Amino acid sequence: MTLPPDPGALTPGQARALFRGGLRTPTAGWCAGWAQANLIAVPKDQAYDVLLFAQRNPKPCPVLDVTEPGEPTARIFRGDLRTDLPGYVVYENGVPVAETADAAEHWRPDLVAFLIGCSFTFEGALREAGVPVRHVDQGVNVPMYRTDRTCRRAGGLGGPLVVSMRPVPADRVADAVRITARYPAVHGAPVHVGDPGALGIADLDRPDFGDPVEVRVDEIPVFWACGVTPQAAVMHSRPEFAIGHAPGHMAITDARDSAYLVP
C-alpha cells in the first residue's frame, strides 16, 4: 500500500482503516490534532504489575486508558486494537517472536491493553511554534534509545528507561521545554538536554528503535521519556506473553491533543 498524500489531514477513523488494510508506517505527523498512544497488552494476571510499573514510572508510562480483559476497544480508541495499528510486536518470554501489521491471530481473550501517552501528541504544538521536528521533516521514524537509567521495579517488571530524541536549535531549547511541559500526560518536559553519553547512549546514529536523524551543528539533542519503556521492561523481565505496538507505529486515538494540555 502507498502512503496517502496528506496523512496529517486524515481523521483517526480514516487512518485506522488504512492500517487495518495492511499499511505499515510510522505515524508521526499523522492525523493532526489527534493524540497518539503506545500499546502494551498483557494477560490479566500480569496487568497489576504493568499498572503499578506505570504508576511508579509516570514520566515514561503515563496511562491514558486501560481496557477490560479481552475487550479490543477503549474509551479513547473506538477502533479495534488488534488490527488498527500500523504495526505490532508479539513477545513470548520477553523475546519478539513476531512483527506484524495484524495482531488478531495472536490476541488472547484475557489480554488487558494499556494505552500509554506518546510524545507525537505534542509535536503539533512544537511545529506550530516553529520548533523543528526533524523525523517528521525527514519522513522517517523518531529515533529511540535505551538508556542506562533504571526504572522503578513493580512486581516482576523492571528495565531501562527508553527515550526519544529530537534535535532542537540551541536558541529554541527553552521553548521546546516550555511547550512540552504543558503536556505531562504524553511525557511532558524532556528528561535530559545535551550529552547522550550521560544517558549511556553511545552513538546517536544507531538508535535502538526507529531511525537516525540529522543533528545540525547549531542543534542540541533533547531527550523525552518514551512509551516504548514498557516493551523494554518486557524484554528485560521476560514475562510469559505481551503484545506491543511496533515502536513509532502508534495507536491513533479519538482523543484530541488538547485534551492532554494543562492550563
Add this chain to the structure above:
Amino acid sequence: MTLPPDPGALTPGQARALFRGGLRTPTAGWCAGWAQANLIAVPKDQAYDVLLFAQRNPKPCPVLDVTEPGEPTARIFRGDLRTDLPGYVVYENGVPVAETADAAEHWRPDLVAFLIGCSFTFEGALREAGVPVRHVDQGVNVPMYRTDRTCRRAGGLGGPLVVSMRPVPADRVADAVRITARYPAVHGAPVHVGDPGALGIADLDRPDFGDPVEVRVDEIPVFWACGVTPQAAVMHSRPEFAIGHAPGHMAITDARDSAYLVP
C-alpha cells in the same frame, strides 16, 4: 492525650509518634509544608481493582505511592502505616467493623496500601494567599459529602464521588481555583462551585464525614474531589476486606507539599 500547642510546627516524625501513642485528631493544619495522604489498604488480589479505579478516577484518587504486599512503610511515608495515623476504619464486606487508633491487630500480611493525595496539602497555599480555610480556623474536621456523581467502575469496585467543602468568599473563588489547580496530584481544582443540590447534597450542615462548618453570607461553598472516595467505593461494592484512614485523620508523609506543585 492532649493536643500539642502548635501542631503546624511539628515534623512528620513527631506527629506520627503522637498518633502512634494513641492521639486521635483530624490533621488539617498539622505539620506545615508536609503533604498529607489518604490510606486505602486491600488484599493483594484486590489491588488491581483499586489501582485501576484510581487510574479511571484520577481527580478523587491521585495515587502518590503504593506499598509492596505486607510492607507497612512507603517511599513517602517512613513510619508504620499500621499505627502512625491518628485513626483507621476497618471494613469487612463493605461494613465498618472497627474504628481504631491502631490498626496493627487488623493488618494482614497480604495487604497492599495505597497512599492517595489529600487536599489538606494545598491548604497551606490557600492560607498563605489569604483564602480562609474554615475548618482549620474553627478547629474541626473538614466536611465531606457523598455526591450523586458516580465514579467510573473498575472490576468489582464502584461508588459515588466524595467531595470536601470549603466556604470561600465570592471575591476569592477565582484565587482558590487558580491556587489549587496547581496541585493536580492532591485533587487540584474544584469539581464544583456553588449549589450543593447540583451534587445531590441535601444539607451542608449534615456532612457524611467530618464536621459541619460555618458558611458566611458572602461566601460560596466550593467542592473538591476527596480521597475518601475509595472508602465510599468499598462501602458501596463490599469487597471482603479493607482498611482506610478515618476521614480527616490522614497519613502525614515525608514528602513536601511543594513536591506536588506544578510549574
